[in-house]
Amino acid sequence: MSDRAEALRTDVRSGFSAAQKWLPAKWFYDARGSALFEDITRLPEYYPTRAERETLAREAGEIARVTGAGTLVELGSGSSEKTRLLLDGLRAHGTLRTFVPLDVSASALDEAVAAIRADYPGLEVHGVVRDFTEDLGLLPGEPPRLVAFLGGTIGNFLPAERIKFLRSVRAVLAEGEWLLLGTDLVKDPETLVRAYDDAAGVTAEFNRNMLRVVNDLLGADFDPGAFAHEAYWDAEREWIEMRLRATEETTVHIPGAGMTVHFAEGEYIRTEISAKFRAGGVAAELAESGFAVERWWTDAERRFGVSLSRAVREG
Template identity: 75%
Template structure:
């Protein structure tokens, strides 16, 4: 891994933040994309979230991967493992270990918008897997997939239920974009949180210790740091709500009072009325047949589908079909 690998899209990522802030905070219903939670502090907070008793997705997905990683290695014979939105890459070590033991793996390509989190993860994996070619790519996986390196056959891992952060049309476009960069017969490993009772879902996104609330507010700290804004994060309440019609959790930030925020780096002054919301995340939950249908529409066939023992979280292994 070289320093150049971690600089590939740095300027482009900064421009993307500026564009998202301008679009989201001037909309009638204000919004911000969840990818901007993840600076170093946000990544650290998310790691804390994954260990909370209320937050089942990480444990449930890890259970599946621990049980099925060797099977995934045999089925895919992957020479390159690509991880999108890698964060700490902790769960992916189960795949790295299985693919290494299988004897096919040559390269690991983690991609993340957070340069600091990616640098830490790639350094740790390079140290633990000295024979592996580790090439971290800083970038937005909705826009930079065509630039991913690696030899076929590749398996692209998109874990953690992050696919649920896309709105349905965005999700379809994203899955098509993954298919476009893969050759026929290459693989997508997709983690999806499943529909379940609303109480379990809402607790997972509004924990008693307030860690998720701090994580949610961190998007405002990122904008302060990167664009010179003067948000007071403590002036916004964390809200998590299950939308039964859409079958997703919505996370929002709610202004406690009338607030004026200056964002010099985006050329904006934004007014918030008391009680006004910024939607910061949707987290869609899925049904197995729906996952298979969405993958088929994008040009994939589900080869294997697994869940944890409590059937809370699903992992699908899908193969790209002839274009």
């Protein structure tokens, strides 16, 4: 069994044994899931990608000037499209030597690395296939390094998990190195729900792709069509929950996890949380994790926040 399948088996055993079934959002992604997410980013309802890109396009030069980064590390790089704005800014500033994209999907990473190498001759590119939510390990590249964690993906962590993750990033950085963080902001519920439940049904297919990943890696017999996609705004916790709700009573066999799982009609799997943030909360969580916010930007409509933080002395 591959390391990826072993990790999924662990999550399936834990998540499907819980009173409220769940799986981590990272299991949306294989080659098909990555392609579907790229489709989502182009949907009219899905504002976060456009809002973040607007901010990065406006501030890439300032990011380069403040950080003077020689190495750009991107966590969850995907296609690295927005990263090109940072690469261009750092290269124009004259400091960029190395780009290190990390992604859990080897196929998506291979495509991104090949494209970056073709378009940025002379740039050292070290693609790393790694689940950065579990272990960042040693990051290649010479300091000063700038770690970019974009797209609002930090919102997929529960609050305690966010602090643990941010501390793991701080642990691999030297004092004075940098973190660029994208955070989707709290706004009206209608806009939020539409962003996760588009009219074309692309997000629904992306959500159900998680079941296909379980089928492929663990030999399960999920019928994805027997589960309905839902996006729910939890106003108290200020996060969107994505769910897959069984439309009928069904039993699923998962040989790779040694499990048979029963779903009652209407029972759901929580497949993602996507927390929405306020500027003060972002600064507080970064401070608790060993970072000091040096810059805070939003798009013109104040839908999405981008923070640039410096790793500070611990203790």
